[in-house]
Amino acid sequence: MGKIVALTGNDAAGTAMVQIKPDVVAAFPITPQTELMHKFADAVADGEVDTEFVLVESEHSAMSAAVGAAAAGARVMTATSANGFALMWEIVYIAASNRLPIVMTLVNRALSAPINIHCDHSDSMGGRDAGWIQIHSENSQEVYDNLIQGVKIAENKDVLLPVMVTSDGFILSHTLERMEILDEEDVHRFVGEYKPAHTLLDVDHPVTFGPLDLPDYYFEHKRQQVLAMEEARRVILEVGKEFEKLSGRGYGFLEEYQMEGAERAIVALGSTAGTVKQVVDALRERGERVGLIKLRVFRPFPKEELLEALREVKVVAIFDRSHSFGSFGGPLFTEVRSVLYGSDISVEVLNYIYGLGGRNISLEEIEGVFSDLQGVIERGGVKERINYLGVRE
Amino acid sequence: MSGLKGWREIPIGGLILDAGNAEQYKTGSWRTYRPVWDEGKCIHCLFCWIYCPDSAIIVEEGKMKGIDLEHCKGCGICAEECPPKEKAIEMVLEGEGKGV
Numbered sequence: 001m002g003k004i005v006a007l008t009g010n011d012a013a014g015t016a017m018v019q020i021k022p023d024v025v026a027a028f029p030i031t032p033q034t035e036l037m038h039k040f041a042d043a044v045a046d047g048e049v050d051t052e053f054v055l056v057e058s059e060h061s062a063m064s065a066a067v068g069a070a071a072a073g074a075r076v077m078t079a080t081s082a083n084g085f086a087l088m089w090e091i092v093y094i095a096a097s098n099r100l101p102i103v104m105t106l107v108n109r110a111l112s113a114p115i116n117i118h119c120d121h122s123d124s125m126g127g128r129d130a131g132w133i134q135i136h137s138e139n140s141q142e143v144y145d146n147l148i149q150g151v152k153i154a155e156n157k158d159v160l161l162p163v164m165v166t167s168d169g170f171i172l173s174h175t176l177e178r179m180e181i182l183d184e185e186d187v188h189r190f191v192g193e194y195k196p197a198h199t200l201l202d203v204d205h206p207v208t209f210g211p212l213d214l215p216d217y218y219f220e221h222k223r224q225q226v227l228a229m230e231e232a233r234r235v236i237l238e239v240g241k242e243f244e245k246l247s248g249r250g251y252g253f254l255e256e257y258q259m260e261g262a263e264r265a266i267v268a269l270g271s272t273a274g275t276v277k278q279v280v281d282a283l284r285e286r287g288e289r290v291g292l293i294k295l296r297v298f299r300p301f302p303k304e305e306l307l308e309a310l311r312e313v314k315v316v317a318i319f320d321r322s323h324s325f326g327s328f329g330g331p332l333f334t335e336v337r338s339v340l341y342g343s344d345i346s347v348e349v350l351n352y353i354y355g356l357g358g359r360n361i362s363l364e365e366i367e368g369v370f371s372d373l374q375g376v377i378e379r380g381g382v383k384e385r386i387n388y389l390g391v392r393e
Numbered sequence: 394m395s396g397l398k399g400w401r402e403i404p405i406g407g408l409i410l411d412a413g414n415a416e417q418y419k420t421g422s423w424r425t426y427r428p429v430w431d432e433g434k435c436i437h438c439l440f441c442w443i444y445c446p447d448s449a450i451i452v453e454e455g456k457m458k459g460i461d462l463e464h465c466k467g468c469g470i471c472a473e474e475c476p477p478k479e480k481a482i483e484m485v486l487e488g489e490g491k492g493v
Contacts, residue, residue: 097406097407098406098407099405099406099408100406198408198410205410206412207408207410207412208409209406209407210407211407216397217403217407219400220398220400220403221400221403221405221406221407224403224406
């Protein structure tokens with residue numbers, strides 16, 4: 001039996017790590033991730049875990065140490081935020097390309113400049129093409145649950161990809177929340193023992209990791225990564241179901257909230273989904289046909305599930321907490337609109353860029369978006385496709 | 394690129410599962426300069442063997458026997474490390490090798 005506790009997002013992630021007991025953790029502190037590693041470092045110092053905790057001099061080294069340890073056959077975890085993730089960049093790709101199932105919490109924070117420590121998704125979206133599975137969390141419970149599932153997804157022999165679990169900086173990382181943690185033995189049984197097929201330390205079966213790969217084979221290895229992401233779709237669902245048996249909390253690619261008969265919908269990632277739910281409930285009380293699609297998994301992108309969820313919707317607003325400057329809309333918008341094009345679903349798609357640098361999004365603003373969507377239905381056309389929500393003119 | 398394997402046939406992540414298979418990869422064609430060894434001058438100190446980054450110095454029973462030109466990349470370290478009094482290895486431009 002688990003127990004009900006009050007934890008911040010950082011404590012929730014730290015607790016998950018303590019229960020998973022990774023062989024190696026390498027990390028460098030950065031706000032707002034720092035407390036997460038404090039929590040884990042306490043457990044190391046107190047002898048609760050026998051993890052090899054590597055204190056490095058930069059995030060580039062943190063991910064490098066993680067890659068080395070994972071290639072040596074260890075179960076490896078780390079965590080970072082924003083500029084720390086940016087500094088890891090080179091090695092983030094190498095972790096995925098070498099097929100090393102490292103699990104990392106990314107406590108979302110805006111990338112500099114101007115320097116800012118608060119939440120947006122520019123960091124994780126920057127890493128969207130690196131080959132990592134990317135799982136977003138609405139609250140601390142999901143941060144905890146996603147990390148535990150993340151280990152099992154990453155290490156599946158058909159997947160073998162690193163997993164990034166996000167946690168909205170400060171909004172989740174530093175906010176105390178009621179949640180349930182599982183018994184440590186249950187977590188252990190769930191994630192099981194990691195037995196990689198090939199490791200650097202298996203001297204009886206010597207292998208080479210990370211060799212030169214020229215035009216004659218590089219493309220083939222990239223094609224394998226595509227397959228791994230496709231396999232991950234099945235594994236994410238299997239692990240989600242198995243986790244439901246253990247915890248009572250089931251997970252898929254997305255959550256449809258009040259989508260029954262919804263004509264207007266919002267698609268959002270992370271903690272904002274919780275705020276949208278409150279607005280949806282209030283509007284439903286008034287008889288308005290509105291709903292929310294909370295996207296949990298961004299990589300691999302859940303094309304089929306999203307199309308199914310949008311089948312009856314007339315107009316949908318895509319919430320992007322990051323921007324791709326010069327592109328036609330934010331990264332979530334372009335992705336959603338791309339899967340809709342050529343499908344048999346006819347739905348107007350609007351984009352709302354919001355919350356950059358930790359700018360709060362209010363209930364009234366979300367209600368205003370639903371009003372905009374109503375306007376599109378009544379007018380039968382879109383005035384502004386790409387909108388900036390909450391920026392001062 | 395016929396004869397090369399497809400993406401389903403190779404180990405994932407660029408892993409090489411056969412130990413020591415770098416030998417199968419011939420790098421001799423990378424050379425611009427070729428080391429030319431003068432057996433008469435050689436004192437078999439084996440400095441060249443110690444320093445060669447490509448294990449391209451052939452040694453048998455403690456004696457220098459020649460250079461593996463299928464793998465030598467022509468870096469010239471052997472000629473540099475060869476004792477100055479002997480100068481038993483000389484680097485010559487490929488195509489201008491004397492008697493080799």
